[in-house]
Amino acid sequence: MKKVIVILLSVFSVAAYAQPTADEIINRVDKNMSAENQVVESQMTIHGRRASRTITSVSYTVGDKKSFTEYLSPPREEGTKMLKLEDQLWIYSPTTDRIIQISGHMLRQSVMGSDLSYEDMMDDRKLTDVYSAELTGNEEIDGRQTWVLELEATVPDIAYASRKIWIDRERYVPLKEELFAKSGQLLKRSIMSDITRVDGRWYPMVIVYKDMMKQGEGTEFKITDIKFNQDIPEYIFSKAALKQ
Amino acid sequence: MKLAIKLAFKNLIGAGLRTWLNVIVLSFSFVIIIAVKGILVGWDRQAKNDMTEWEIGGGQYWHEDYDPYDAFTLEESHAPVPGEFTPEIEQGDMVPVLMTRGTIYPQGRMQSILIKGIDPEQTLLKLPTNKLDTAVAAIPAVIGSNMAKTKKLEIGDYITMRWRDANGTFDAADIFITGIFTTNVPTVDVSQVWIPLDSLQSMLLMPGEATTLTFRNREKARQDTGEWKLMTFDELVSDIEEMIKTKSVGQSIFYIILLILALLAIFDTQVLSIFRRQKEIGTYIALGYTRRGVVGLFTVEGAMHAILAALVGAVYGIPFLIWFANKGISLGVSSADYGFAMAETMYPAYSLGLIAGTTILVLVATTIVSYWPSRKIAKMNPTEALRGKLQ
Numbered sequence: 001m002k003k004v005i006v007i008l009l010s011v012f013s014v015a016a017y018a019q020p021t022a023d024e025i026i027n028r029v030d031k032n033m034s035a036e037n038q039v040v041e042s043q044m045t046i047h048g049r050r051a052s053r054t055i056t057s058v059s060y061t062v063g064d065k066k067s068f069t070e071y072l073s074p075p076r077e078e079g080t081k082m083l084k085l086e087d088q089l090w091i092y093s094p095t096t097d098r099i100i101q102i103s104g105h106m107l108r109q110s111v112m113g114s115d116l117s118y119e120d121m122m123d124d125r126k127l128t129d130v131y132s133a134e135l136t137g138n139e140e141i142d143g144r145q146t147w148v149l150e151l152e153a154t155v156p157d158i159a160y161a162s163r164k165i166w167i168d169r170e171r172y173v174p175l176k177e178e179l180f181a182k183s184g185q186l187l188k189r190s191i192m193s194d195i196t197r198v199d200g201r202w203y204p205m206v207i208v209y210k211d212m213m214k215q216g217e218g219t220e221f222k223i224t225d226i227k228f229n230q231d232i233p234e235y236i237f238s239k240a241a242l243k244q
Numbered sequence: 245m246k247l248a249i250k251l252a253f254k255n256l257i258g259a260g261l262r263t264w265l266n267v268i269v270l271s272f273s274f275v276i277i278i279a280v281k282g283i284l285v286g287w288d289r290q291a292k293n294d295m296t297e298w299e300i301g302g303g304q305y306w307h308e309d310y311d312p313y314d315a316f317t318l319e320e321s322h323a324p325v326p327g328e329f330t331p332e333i334e335q336g337d338m339v340p341v342l343m344t345r346g347t348i349y350p351q352g353r354m355q356s357i358l359i360k361g362i363d364p365e366q367t368l369l370k371l372p373t374n375k376l377d378t379a380v381a382a383i384p385a386v387i388g389s390n391m392a393k394t395k396k397l398e399i400g401d402y403i404t405m406r407w408r409d410a411n412g413t414f415d416a417a418d419i420f421i422t423g424i425f426t427t428n429v430p431t432v433d434v435s436q437v438w439i440p441l442d443s444l445q446s447m448l449l450m451p452g453e454a455t456t457l458t459f460r461n462r463e464k465a466r467q468d469t470g471e472w473k474l475m476t477f478d479e480l481v482s483d484i485e486e487m488i489k490t491k492s493v494g495q496s497i498f499y500i501i502l503l504i505l506a507l508l509a510i511f512d513t514q515v516l517s518i519f520r521r522q523k524e525i526g527t528y529i530a531l532g533y534t535r536r537g538v539v540g541l542f543t544v545e546g547a548m549h550a551i552l553a554a555l556v557g558a559v560y561g562i563p564f565l566i567w568f569a570n571k572g573i574s575l576g577v578s579s580a581d582y583g584f585a586m587a588e589t590m591y592p593a594y595s596l597g598l599i600a601g602t603t604i605l606v607l608v609a610t611t612i613v614s615y616w617p618s619r620k621i622a623k624m625n626p627t628e629a630l631r632g633k634l635q
Binding site: 215 | 351404416
């Protein structure tokens with residue numbers, strides 16, 4: 001009997017300390033962060049060398065294939081709309097009253113002068129589909145315990161050959177991400193903060209993107225309001241909605 | 245006719261200061277037209293020479309998707325170098341160049357550049373590619389002086405360069421500046437980094453591929469081949485020719501004004517001569533000259549201004565133009581500002597065609613303005629003219 005108790009205890013203790021696999025962690029993060037649909041109001045502050053400018057927008061997203069964004073301010077950007085359907089992206093500019101499809105090399109351009117490219121926004125493939133992940137350690141970030149995951153690309157057509165992600169062990173939210181070139185050179189870093197519980201899920205309300213090879217403070221993306229699983233009319237995700 | 249010329253010459257010299265003033269003004273036009281046109285001819289010659297030496301050789305093959313005015317085409321414009329060119333490449337008579345877009349970060353500033361890969365052993369182009377054959381920890385690179393100046397780079401600097409391979413995956417590495425060259429051809433200098441072809445091919449995952457092929461022999465008969473489009477020397481320099489043609493039109497306005505001033509003076513002189521020399525005209529006719537003969541005499545007299553102007557112009561113009569050709573003229577702008585091959589100091593070149601053309605132009609123009617007022621003589625009543633009555 002004593003022997004059985006010892007075995008059971010050791011099994012439980014192993015189970016208690018067993019770490020999930022990297023793929024399991026990523027899946028948990030996906031589950032936490034993704035919703036059927038979401039409506040996000042945000043402020044994007046682009047820090048330049050001399051001045052900073054803030055762009056506010058509202059985005060409607062269904063799954064990871066459909067997204068519609070309307071820029072609300074400053075006046076120069078007001079009324080600009082962006083529609084993403086699958087792997088296609090259109091932009092409507094009110095000044096020219098024209099819809100332009102962003103494709104090919106144009107996807108590599110910066111979004112509104114920020115540290116983000118259209119391509120960064122467009123890549124909606126699941127991380128587990130294009131990277132092999134490995135749990136490489138534990139680290140503490142701002143008092144939160146994190147898992148450190150290292151991801152290596154498994155497909156050739158990918159912008160970043162490897163990534164490193166720090167995931168909050170308790171909340172399953174990424175707190176930091178680094179994107180690397182093939183040579184191992186650090187290219188971009190994102191820092192997520194102000195983790196808030198919204199509709200039962202933890203969500204980073206502030207993300208700072210930084211091109212690590214460039215001087216400056218990067219681009220701050222701040223969510224001012226986020227709602228999950230709303231009734232979003234289907235017509236929003238059509239080219240006709242861009243001109244409305 | 246001989247008598248008419250002799251008479252015209254005597255009359256002309258007899259007019260004294262008035263003639264010489266006209267001749268001097270006309271000779272200015274002569275010299276200035278030749279000098280200004282000489283600059284354009286010199287520029288044309290210099291630009292073509294520089295382009296041949298630095299960039300286009302005797303002509304090029306371009307990948308069919310390559311457009312030098314659209315850097316975004318570079319992602320698609322590359323293909324393996326056709327096997328038929330291998331002997332020419334091995335003999336050093338053809339140089340493949342692979343191009344892609346990239347980014348450098350000098351002092352943390354993000355700068356878009358064109359990365360060009362070239363064989364370090366090539367001798368076809370004047371680029372100091374031998375400096376790429378240097379064993380350093382980073383990728384050896386040579387840049388032009390304009391690039392060095394605008395990006396604040398020096399020999400021995402390490403800078404990080406970022407690019408994307410054929411799959412679109414980012415990659416980054418340090419480059420080491422092994423040489424800086426000075427050229428008048430901005431299209432091999434501005435915002436460009438030259439590195440060894442092998443390195444770029446492996447960086448981009450494009451082994452054996454190129455974007456352009458520059459060949460030495462201009463005379464050899466060639467044609468498009470596969471994905472490669474033939475760009476003849478004439479096609480490659482057509483832009484500069486068009487530019488010079490446009491400049492030439494603009495500058496001609498300047499010397500046309502000068503020429504008009506000189507011709508106006510001659511016209512004025514002719515009108516005055518005919519008005520004041522009516523008795524003389526009447527005498528000529530009374531002595532048996534035909535009216536056409538008298539018109540011819542006055543026309544020759546006027547046209548002779550051009551001959552004298554050519555002679556006077558030659559006296560001071562030849563030493564001036566020779567000095568000018570040696571000294572050149574600095575326009576104070578660099579080729580990078582213009583975007584065309586253009587030396588900072590331009591040396592005029594004078595061809596026989598230019599001198600002969602200018603002489604004929606001035607002679608014809610002077611003859612026309614001399615003939616124009618002389619036509620009045622044909623309508624004159626000789627008796628009235630002999631009496632000196634105003635008509």
